[in-house]
Amino acid sequence: MSDISRRRVIRTGIAATAGVSGVAAAARLADLAGLIPPDSGGILGPGETLTYAAQRLIVDQSPAREFSRDKISKSPYPNGKPPADEIFVRHQANGFADWKLSVDGMVARPSSFSIAELKRFPVSSQITHLACEEGWSYIAEWIGVPLAHVLEAAGLQAGAKYVVYASLPIQRRRWDSVDMAEALHPQTLITYGMNGEALPVEHGGPLRLRVPRHLGYKSIKFITSITVTDSLKGFGKGRGSSAADGAYSWYAGI
Protein backbone atom coordinates (compact mmCIF):
# COMPACT_ATOMS: atom_id res chain seq x y z
CA MET A 1 0.00 0.00 0.00
CA SER A 2 1.46 3.34 -0.97
CA ASP A 3 1.89 6.14 1.53
CA ILE A 4 -0.78 8.25 -0.07
CA SER A 5 -3.42 5.51 -0.14
CA ARG A 6 -2.57 4.53 3.45
CA ARG A 7 -2.98 8.10 4.56
CA ARG A 8 -6.25 8.18 2.69
CA VAL A 9 -7.53 5.05 4.44
CA ILE A 10 -6.57 6.43 7.86
CA ARG A 11 -8.18 9.77 7.11
CA THR A 12 -11.37 8.11 5.86
CA GLY A 13 -11.41 5.92 8.97
CA ILE A 14 -11.07 8.91 11.28
CA ALA A 15 -13.74 10.81 9.38
CA ALA A 16 -16.12 7.85 9.47
CA THR A 17 -15.59 7.34 13.22
CA ALA A 18 -16.07 11.04 13.87
CA GLY A 19 -19.18 11.00 11.70
CA VAL A 20 -20.75 8.01 13.45
CA SER A 21 -19.95 9.23 16.97
CA GLY A 22 -21.09 12.72 15.94
CA VAL A 23 -24.45 11.35 14.83
CA ALA A 24 -24.70 9.27 18.03
CA ALA A 25 -23.92 12.31 20.20
CA ALA A 26 -26.39 14.45 18.26
CA ALA A 27 -29.06 11.74 18.69
CA ARG A 28 -28.51 11.65 22.47
CA LEU A 29 -28.66 15.46 22.72
CA ALA A 30 -31.81 15.53 20.56
CA ASP A 31 -33.42 12.92 22.80
CA LEU A 32 -32.64 14.98 25.91
CA ALA A 33 -34.09 18.06 24.20
CA GLY A 34 -37.26 16.12 23.34
CA LEU A 35 -36.62 16.19 19.60
CA ILE A 36 -37.05 12.48 18.85
CA PRO A 37 -40.60 11.39 17.94
CA PRO A 38 -41.95 8.08 19.32
CA ASP A 39 -42.13 6.63 15.79
CA SER A 40 -38.46 7.32 15.01
CA GLY A 41 -37.58 3.67 14.43
CA GLY A 42 -37.19 1.89 11.13
CA ILE A 43 -35.79 2.85 7.76
CA LEU A 44 -38.10 5.86 7.41
CA GLY A 45 -37.42 7.07 10.97
CA PRO A 46 -34.57 9.49 10.16
CA GLY A 47 -36.74 11.67 7.90
CA GLU A 48 -39.51 11.73 10.49
CA THR A 49 -37.04 12.67 13.22
CA LEU A 50 -35.58 15.48 11.10
CA THR A 51 -39.07 16.86 10.40
CA TYR A 52 -40.11 16.75 14.04
CA ALA A 53 -36.84 18.18 15.38
CA ALA A 54 -36.59 20.92 12.76
CA GLN A 55 -40.20 22.01 13.15
CA ARG A 56 -40.03 21.95 16.95
CA LEU A 57 -37.04 24.30 16.77
CA ILE A 58 -38.42 26.58 14.04
CA VAL A 59 -42.10 26.62 14.98
CA ASP A 60 -41.74 26.69 18.76
CA GLN A 61 -44.83 28.44 20.21
CA SER A 62 -45.88 30.31 17.03
CA PRO A 63 -49.66 30.40 16.64
CA ALA A 64 -51.41 28.61 13.78
CA ARG A 65 -52.75 31.02 11.16
CA GLU A 66 -56.05 32.57 12.18
CA PHE A 67 -58.62 33.99 9.79
CA SER A 68 -61.32 36.63 9.76
CA ARG A 69 -64.93 35.59 10.24
CA ASP A 70 -65.78 36.03 6.54
CA LYS A 71 -63.26 33.28 5.67
CA ILE A 72 -65.23 30.60 7.58
CA SER A 73 -66.18 27.82 5.14
CA LYS A 74 -69.83 27.64 4.12
CA SER A 75 -69.71 23.85 3.97
CA PRO A 76 -67.08 22.32 6.28
CA TYR A 77 -66.57 18.73 5.21
CA PRO A 78 -67.63 16.26 7.94
CA ASN A 79 -65.32 13.31 7.47
CA GLY A 80 -67.44 10.23 8.04
CA LYS A 81 -70.84 9.81 9.63
CA PRO A 82 -71.64 10.22 13.33
CA PRO A 83 -71.23 6.96 15.23
CA ALA A 84 -74.27 4.68 15.21
CA ASP A 85 -73.11 2.67 18.26
CA GLU A 86 -75.76 2.19 20.91
CA ILE A 87 -73.65 3.81 23.62
CA PHE A 88 -73.12 6.95 21.53
CA VAL A 89 -76.74 7.16 20.40
CA ARG A 90 -77.83 6.98 24.06
CA HIS A 91 -75.47 9.85 24.97
CA GLN A 92 -76.76 11.83 22.02
CA ALA A 93 -80.44 11.28 23.00
CA ASN A 94 -79.52 12.56 26.44
CA GLY A 95 -77.96 15.74 25.05
CA PHE A 96 -74.54 14.47 26.20
CA ALA A 97 -75.46 15.40 29.80
CA ASP A 98 -73.59 12.33 31.10
CA TRP A 99 -70.57 12.69 28.85
CA LYS A 100 -67.38 12.80 30.93
CA LEU A 101 -63.83 13.77 30.15
CA SER A 102 -61.42 12.14 32.58
CA VAL A 103 -58.02 13.65 33.31
CA ASP A 104 -55.50 11.31 34.92
CA GLY A 105 -51.90 10.17 34.88
CA MET A 106 -49.24 12.62 36.07
CA VAL A 107 -51.65 15.11 37.64
CA ALA A 108 -52.04 15.96 41.35
CA ARG A 109 -55.84 15.66 41.24
CA PRO A 110 -57.17 13.11 38.77
CA SER A 111 -60.56 14.51 37.78
CA SER A 112 -63.51 14.10 35.50
CA PHE A 113 -65.34 16.93 33.77
CA SER A 114 -68.83 17.10 32.30
CA ILE A 115 -69.49 19.36 29.31
CA ALA A 116 -71.20 21.85 31.65
CA GLU A 117 -68.13 21.88 33.89
CA LEU A 118 -65.82 22.45 30.94
CA LYS A 119 -67.99 25.38 29.87
CA ARG A 120 -67.34 27.03 33.25
CA PHE A 121 -63.71 27.58 32.27
CA PRO A 122 -62.99 30.86 30.44
CA VAL A 123 -64.10 30.42 26.82
CA SER A 124 -61.49 30.47 24.09
CA SER A 125 -62.22 30.58 20.37
CA GLN A 126 -60.18 30.52 17.19
CA ILE A 127 -60.86 30.62 13.46
CA THR A 128 -58.36 28.18 12.03
CA HIS A 129 -57.78 25.94 9.06
CA LEU A 130 -58.28 22.19 9.25
CA ALA A 131 -56.47 20.23 6.56
CA CYS A 132 -56.83 16.50 6.11
CA GLU A 133 -53.79 14.50 5.02
CA GLU A 134 -55.94 13.44 2.05
CA GLY A 135 -55.90 17.00 0.71
CA TRP A 136 -59.29 18.56 1.49
CA SER A 137 -59.58 21.40 3.99
CA TYR A 138 -61.86 24.02 5.50
CA ILE A 139 -61.82 26.98 7.87
CA ALA A 140 -64.04 27.02 10.96
CA GLU A 141 -64.47 28.75 14.28
CA TRP A 142 -63.69 26.42 17.18
CA ILE A 143 -64.93 27.20 20.67
CA GLY A 144 -63.78 25.55 23.89
CA VAL A 145 -61.27 25.59 26.69
CA PRO A 146 -57.51 25.41 26.18
CA LEU A 147 -56.17 22.00 27.20
CA ALA A 148 -53.56 23.89 29.25
CA HIS A 149 -56.26 25.31 31.57
CA VAL A 150 -57.74 21.89 32.26
CA LEU A 151 -54.28 20.39 32.89
CA GLU A 152 -53.51 23.26 35.25
CA ALA A 153 -56.79 22.71 37.11
CA ALA A 154 -55.89 19.03 37.55
CA GLY A 155 -52.42 19.95 38.82
CA LEU A 156 -49.93 19.06 36.11
CA GLN A 157 -46.89 17.38 37.64
CA ALA A 158 -43.26 18.07 36.82
CA GLY A 159 -41.62 15.60 34.46
CA ALA A 160 -44.69 15.23 32.24
CA LYS A 161 -43.69 14.76 28.60
CA TYR A 162 -46.81 13.80 26.68
CA VAL A 163 -50.56 14.13 26.87
CA VAL A 164 -52.49 11.12 25.54
CA TYR A 165 -56.12 11.61 24.53
CA ALA A 166 -58.64 9.02 23.40
CA SER A 167 -62.12 8.77 21.96
CA LEU A 168 -65.09 6.86 23.32
CA PRO A 169 -64.46 3.20 22.46
CA ILE A 170 -66.85 3.21 19.53
CA GLN A 171 -66.17 1.20 16.37
CA ARG A 172 -62.45 1.28 17.08
CA ARG A 173 -61.01 3.49 19.76
CA ARG A 174 -58.89 6.27 18.36
CA TRP A 175 -56.19 7.74 20.49
CA ASP A 176 -53.34 10.13 19.96
CA SER A 177 -50.80 12.14 21.92
CA VAL A 178 -49.00 15.46 21.81
CA ASP A 179 -45.79 16.64 23.42
CA MET A 180 -46.00 19.24 26.20
CA ALA A 181 -45.16 22.12 23.83
CA GLU A 182 -48.31 21.28 21.85
CA ALA A 183 -50.40 20.37 24.92
CA LEU A 184 -49.70 23.71 26.62
CA HIS A 185 -50.03 25.74 23.41
CA PRO A 186 -52.88 28.26 23.81
CA GLN A 187 -54.57 27.11 20.58
CA THR A 188 -54.75 23.45 21.61
CA LEU A 189 -58.40 23.39 22.49
CA ILE A 190 -60.87 21.02 24.12
CA THR A 191 -63.61 21.98 21.69
CA TYR A 192 -67.34 21.90 22.45
CA GLY A 193 -68.52 24.51 19.95
CA MET A 194 -68.13 25.23 16.25
CA ASN A 195 -69.18 28.29 14.23
CA GLY A 196 -71.21 29.73 17.13
CA GLU A 197 -73.11 26.51 17.92
CA ALA A 198 -72.63 23.28 19.82
CA LEU A 199 -70.02 21.09 18.10
CA PRO A 200 -72.02 18.92 15.66
CA VAL A 201 -71.56 15.16 16.06
CA GLU A 202 -70.35 15.00 12.42
CA HIS A 203 -67.41 17.13 13.53
CA GLY A 204 -66.69 15.19 16.71
CA GLY A 205 -69.31 16.54 19.12
CA PRO A 206 -69.69 16.70 22.00
CA LEU A 207 -65.92 17.00 22.51
CA ARG A 208 -63.03 17.13 20.12
CA LEU A 209 -59.41 17.92 20.87
CA ARG A 210 -58.48 20.54 18.31
CA VAL A 211 -54.76 20.70 17.48
CA PRO A 212 -54.61 23.38 14.78
CA ARG A 213 -50.87 23.14 14.12
CA HIS A 214 -51.33 19.56 12.97
CA LEU A 215 -53.22 17.86 10.16
CA GLY A 216 -56.83 16.92 10.86
CA TYR A 217 -56.21 13.34 11.98
CA LYS A 218 -54.52 14.67 15.12
CA SER A 219 -57.79 16.36 16.16
CA ILE A 220 -59.50 13.30 17.65
CA LYS A 221 -63.30 13.33 17.81
CA PHE A 222 -65.57 12.17 20.69
CA ILE A 223 -62.83 12.38 23.33
CA THR A 224 -63.46 10.96 26.79
CA SER A 225 -60.02 10.71 28.37
CA ILE A 226 -56.83 12.68 28.82
CA THR A 227 -53.77 11.03 30.34
CA VAL A 228 -50.55 12.81 31.23
CA THR A 229 -47.42 10.68 31.00
CA ASP A 230 -43.65 10.82 30.80
CA SER A 231 -43.44 7.89 28.37
CA LEU A 232 -45.53 6.59 25.49
CA LYS A 233 -44.16 3.06 25.86
CA GLY A 234 -47.21 1.68 27.64
CA PHE A 235 -49.66 2.98 25.07
CA GLY A 236 -50.44 0.69 22.15
CA LYS A 237 -47.25 -0.22 20.32
CA GLY A 238 -45.48 2.75 21.85
CA ARG A 239 -45.51 4.76 18.64
CA GLY A 240 -47.60 7.54 20.17
CA SER A 241 -50.99 7.17 18.49
CA SER A 242 -53.46 4.76 16.97
CA ALA A 243 -52.58 6.39 13.62
CA ALA A 244 -48.88 5.62 14.11
CA ASP A 245 -49.71 2.07 15.28
CA GLY A 246 -51.33 1.84 11.84
CA ALA A 247 -49.09 3.47 9.27
CA TYR A 248 -49.43 7.24 9.73
CA SER A 249 -46.78 9.40 11.33
CA TRP A 250 -47.26 10.51 14.93
CA TYR A 251 -46.14 14.07 14.23
CA ALA A 252 -48.67 15.62 11.86
CA GLY A 253 -47.43 19.20 11.65
CA ILE A 254 -45.70 17.94 8.45
Added chain:
Amino acid sequence: MPGNTSAQRHSGVIRVTHWIVTLCFFALLLTGGLIVISHPRFYWGEEGSVLMPALFSLPIPASRGSVSTGYSFVLKDQNGWSRYLHFQAGWIVVFTALVYAIHGLWTRHFRDNLMPSAAELTGRALFGVIRKHPRFQPPDEAEARSYNVLQRVTYLTVIFVLFPAMIWTGLAMSPAFTAACPFVADILGGFQSARTIHFLVTVALALFVAVHVAMIWLAGFGSRMKAMTTGTPKERA
Protein backbone atom coordinates in the same frame (compact mmCIF):
# COMPACT_ATOMS: atom_id res chain seq x y z
CA MET B 1 -9.41 12.28 -32.35
CA PRO B 2 -9.84 15.69 -30.76
CA GLY B 3 -7.88 16.33 -27.60
CA ASN B 4 -9.19 16.89 -24.11
CA THR B 5 -11.09 13.60 -23.96
CA SER B 6 -9.41 12.65 -20.70
CA ALA B 7 -11.03 15.65 -18.96
CA GLN B 8 -14.14 14.78 -16.99
CA ARG B 9 -17.43 15.81 -18.54
CA HIS B 10 -19.05 16.13 -15.11
CA SER B 11 -17.33 16.57 -11.74
CA GLY B 12 -17.71 13.97 -9.01
CA VAL B 13 -20.02 16.14 -6.90
CA ILE B 14 -22.31 16.74 -9.86
CA ARG B 15 -22.48 13.06 -10.77
CA VAL B 16 -23.21 11.91 -7.21
CA THR B 17 -25.78 14.66 -6.52
CA HIS B 18 -27.41 14.03 -9.92
CA TRP B 19 -28.09 10.37 -9.15
CA ILE B 20 -29.19 10.97 -5.55
CA VAL B 21 -31.69 13.58 -6.75
CA THR B 22 -32.82 11.25 -9.55
CA LEU B 23 -33.52 8.47 -7.06
CA CYS B 24 -35.32 10.85 -4.69
CA PHE B 25 -37.31 12.37 -7.55
CA PHE B 26 -38.78 9.01 -8.47
CA ALA B 27 -39.51 8.22 -4.80
CA LEU B 28 -41.23 11.62 -4.45
CA LEU B 29 -43.14 11.19 -7.72
CA LEU B 30 -44.38 7.71 -6.76
CA THR B 31 -45.36 8.60 -3.19
CA GLY B 32 -46.79 11.96 -4.27
CA GLY B 33 -48.93 10.14 -6.81
CA LEU B 34 -50.11 7.66 -4.18
CA ILE B 35 -51.00 10.52 -1.81
CA VAL B 36 -52.84 12.52 -4.48
CA ILE B 37 -55.14 9.64 -5.39
CA SER B 38 -56.73 9.95 -1.94
CA HIS B 39 -58.22 13.21 -3.20
CA PRO B 40 -57.62 13.73 -6.95
CA ARG B 41 -59.39 17.10 -6.94
CA PHE B 42 -57.74 20.51 -6.91
CA TYR B 43 -58.87 23.91 -5.64
CA TRP B 44 -57.68 27.48 -5.29
CA GLY B 45 -57.48 29.53 -2.09
CA GLU B 46 -57.62 28.12 1.43
CA GLU B 47 -60.47 25.61 1.38
CA GLY B 48 -61.63 22.75 -0.80
CA SER B 49 -63.56 19.50 -0.44
CA VAL B 50 -66.02 17.28 -2.29
CA LEU B 51 -68.74 19.67 -1.10
CA MET B 52 -67.25 22.36 -3.33
CA PRO B 53 -66.67 22.59 -7.07
CA ALA B 54 -63.11 21.68 -8.03
CA LEU B 55 -60.80 23.90 -10.05
CA PHE B 56 -59.97 20.68 -11.91
CA SER B 57 -59.92 17.01 -11.07
CA LEU B 58 -58.00 14.05 -12.41
CA PRO B 59 -59.97 11.40 -14.30
CA ILE B 60 -58.52 8.61 -12.15
CA PRO B 61 -59.90 6.28 -9.46
CA ALA B 62 -59.36 7.34 -5.85
CA SER B 63 -58.14 5.57 -2.71
CA ARG B 64 -61.06 6.95 -0.67
CA GLY B 65 -64.71 6.05 -1.08
CA SER B 66 -65.72 9.60 -0.11
CA VAL B 67 -64.51 10.97 -3.45
CA SER B 68 -66.82 10.15 -6.34
CA THR B 69 -64.67 9.52 -9.39
CA GLY B 70 -66.93 7.69 -11.81
CA TYR B 71 -65.06 4.46 -11.11
CA SER B 72 -66.86 1.67 -9.29
CA PHE B 73 -63.82 0.65 -7.23
CA VAL B 74 -61.67 2.24 -4.54
CA LEU B 75 -57.90 1.82 -4.55
CA LYS B 76 -55.93 0.70 -1.50
CA ASP B 77 -54.83 3.42 0.94
CA GLN B 78 -51.03 3.78 0.69
CA ASN B 79 -50.73 7.17 2.36
CA GLY B 80 -49.07 6.05 5.60
CA TRP B 81 -45.73 4.81 4.27
CA SER B 82 -45.98 7.15 1.27
CA ARG B 83 -45.98 10.17 3.56
CA TYR B 84 -43.00 8.90 5.61
CA LEU B 85 -41.02 8.20 2.42
CA HIS B 86 -42.13 11.44 0.73
CA PHE B 87 -40.73 13.61 3.53
CA GLN B 88 -37.59 11.53 3.99
CA ALA B 89 -36.82 11.80 0.25
CA GLY B 90 -37.60 15.52 0.51
CA TRP B 91 -35.00 15.92 3.25
CA ILE B 92 -32.38 14.06 1.19
CA VAL B 93 -33.09 16.37 -1.78
CA VAL B 94 -32.68 19.43 0.45
CA PHE B 95 -29.31 18.29 1.81
CA THR B 96 -28.12 17.19 -1.64
CA ALA B 97 -29.24 20.50 -3.13
CA LEU B 98 -27.24 22.32 -0.47
CA VAL B 99 -24.06 20.42 -1.39
CA TYR B 100 -24.78 20.96 -5.10
CA ALA B 101 -25.42 24.69 -4.67
CA ILE B 102 -22.27 25.31 -2.64
CA HIS B 103 -20.23 23.28 -5.14
CA GLY B 104 -21.83 25.09 -8.08
CA LEU B 105 -20.98 28.50 -6.68
CA TRP B 106 -17.53 27.50 -5.46
CA THR B 107 -16.41 25.94 -8.75
CA ARG B 108 -18.30 28.53 -10.83
CA HIS B 109 -20.22 25.69 -12.44
CA PHE B 110 -23.39 27.79 -12.54
CA ARG B 111 -21.64 30.79 -14.04
CA ASP B 112 -19.39 28.98 -16.50
CA ASN B 113 -21.57 26.05 -17.59
CA LEU B 114 -25.16 27.02 -17.01
CA MET B 115 -25.51 30.78 -17.46
CA PRO B 116 -26.13 31.53 -21.13
CA SER B 117 -23.95 34.27 -22.57
CA ALA B 118 -25.50 37.51 -23.72
CA ALA B 119 -24.69 36.55 -27.31
CA GLU B 120 -26.65 33.31 -26.97
CA LEU B 121 -29.72 35.12 -25.77
CA THR B 122 -30.21 37.27 -28.87
CA GLY B 123 -33.31 36.41 -30.86
CA ARG B 124 -31.26 35.35 -33.82
CA ALA B 125 -29.03 32.98 -31.88
CA LEU B 126 -32.02 31.46 -30.09
CA PHE B 127 -33.84 31.02 -33.38
CA GLY B 128 -30.81 29.26 -34.84
CA VAL B 129 -30.67 26.74 -31.99
CA ILE B 130 -34.41 26.18 -32.02
CA ARG B 131 -34.45 25.64 -35.79
CA LYS B 132 -31.60 23.18 -35.58
CA HIS B 133 -33.16 21.36 -32.64
CA PRO B 134 -35.94 19.26 -34.20
CA ARG B 135 -33.53 17.73 -36.69
CA PHE B 136 -32.02 15.69 -33.87
CA GLN B 137 -28.50 15.88 -35.12
CA PRO B 138 -26.08 14.18 -32.79
CA PRO B 139 -24.08 16.82 -30.95
CA ASP B 140 -20.78 17.91 -32.44
CA GLU B 141 -17.70 17.68 -30.27
CA ALA B 142 -18.11 21.16 -28.77
CA GLU B 143 -21.74 20.50 -27.96
CA ALA B 144 -20.96 17.14 -26.40
CA ARG B 145 -18.75 18.97 -23.92
CA SER B 146 -20.97 21.93 -23.13
CA TYR B 147 -24.62 22.92 -23.10
CA ASN B 148 -26.48 24.85 -25.76
CA VAL B 149 -28.65 27.78 -24.79
CA LEU B 150 -31.89 25.77 -24.63
CA GLN B 151 -30.30 23.28 -22.27
CA ARG B 152 -28.87 26.07 -20.14
CA VAL B 153 -32.19 27.87 -19.79
CA THR B 154 -34.02 24.60 -19.08
CA TYR B 155 -31.54 23.40 -16.45
CA LEU B 156 -31.50 26.80 -14.75
CA THR B 157 -35.31 26.81 -14.64
CA VAL B 158 -35.44 23.31 -13.17
CA ILE B 159 -32.73 23.99 -10.59
CA PHE B 160 -33.58 27.53 -9.53
CA VAL B 161 -37.33 27.78 -10.19
CA LEU B 162 -39.07 24.39 -10.21
CA PHE B 163 -37.19 22.64 -7.37
CA PRO B 164 -37.43 25.65 -5.01
CA ALA B 165 -41.12 25.97 -5.95
CA MET B 166 -41.70 22.35 -4.88
CA ILE B 167 -40.07 22.95 -1.50
CA TRP B 168 -41.92 26.25 -1.04
CA THR B 169 -45.36 24.86 -1.90
CA GLY B 170 -44.63 21.75 0.17
CA LEU B 171 -43.85 23.85 3.24
CA ALA B 172 -46.92 26.01 2.55
CA MET B 173 -49.06 22.91 3.16
CA SER B 174 -47.60 22.38 6.64
CA PRO B 175 -49.87 23.73 9.39
CA ALA B 176 -46.90 23.90 11.78
CA PHE B 177 -44.46 25.57 9.39
CA THR B 178 -47.03 28.15 8.30
CA ALA B 179 -47.60 28.94 11.99
CA ALA B 180 -43.97 30.11 12.10
CA CYS B 181 -43.95 31.57 8.58
CA PRO B 182 -47.53 32.44 7.58
CA PHE B 183 -46.49 34.40 4.49
CA VAL B 184 -45.27 31.15 2.87
CA ALA B 185 -48.92 30.10 2.43
CA ASP B 186 -50.55 33.55 2.36
CA ILE B 187 -48.50 34.75 -0.61
CA LEU B 188 -49.74 31.82 -2.71
CA GLY B 189 -53.38 32.47 -1.85
CA GLY B 190 -53.65 29.68 0.71
CA PHE B 191 -53.24 25.98 1.44
CA GLN B 192 -55.24 24.72 -1.54
CA SER B 193 -53.40 27.03 -3.97
CA ALA B 194 -50.12 25.64 -2.61
CA ARG B 195 -51.35 22.08 -3.15
CA THR B 196 -52.47 22.85 -6.70
CA ILE B 197 -49.15 24.54 -7.58
CA HIS B 198 -47.28 21.61 -5.97
CA PHE B 199 -49.13 19.30 -8.36
CA LEU B 200 -48.65 21.48 -11.46
CA VAL B 201 -44.91 21.87 -10.83
CA THR B 202 -44.72 18.08 -10.39
CA VAL B 203 -46.21 17.74 -13.88
CA ALA B 204 -43.63 20.23 -15.20
CA LEU B 205 -40.77 18.31 -13.56
CA ALA B 206 -42.07 14.97 -14.85
CA LEU B 207 -42.26 16.45 -18.37
CA PHE B 208 -38.72 17.74 -17.99
CA VAL B 209 -37.48 14.28 -16.98
CA ALA B 210 -39.28 12.69 -19.95
CA VAL B 211 -37.76 15.16 -22.43
CA HIS B 212 -34.36 14.98 -20.69
CA VAL B 213 -34.25 11.19 -21.05
CA ALA B 214 -35.46 11.40 -24.67
CA MET B 215 -32.72 13.90 -25.50
CA ILE B 216 -30.09 11.71 -23.86
CA TRP B 217 -31.36 8.79 -25.89
CA LEU B 218 -30.95 10.81 -29.08
CA ALA B 219 -27.55 12.18 -28.09
CA GLY B 220 -26.21 8.68 -27.44
CA PHE B 221 -27.59 6.97 -24.36
CA GLY B 222 -24.48 4.95 -23.50
CA SER B 223 -22.13 7.87 -23.88
CA ARG B 224 -24.28 10.31 -21.87
CA MET B 225 -24.96 7.77 -19.11
CA LYS B 226 -21.26 7.03 -18.88
CA ALA B 227 -20.50 10.77 -18.70
CA MET B 228 -22.87 11.22 -15.79
CA THR B 229 -21.70 8.06 -14.01
CA THR B 230 -17.93 7.70 -14.46
CA GLY B 231 -17.32 11.26 -15.54
CA THR B 232 -15.81 10.52 -18.92
CA PRO B 233 -18.00 10.12 -21.99
CA LYS B 234 -17.49 7.01 -24.07
CA GLU B 235 -15.21 7.83 -26.95
CA ARG B 236 -16.87 7.87 -30.27
CA ALA B 237 -15.34 5.69 -32.96
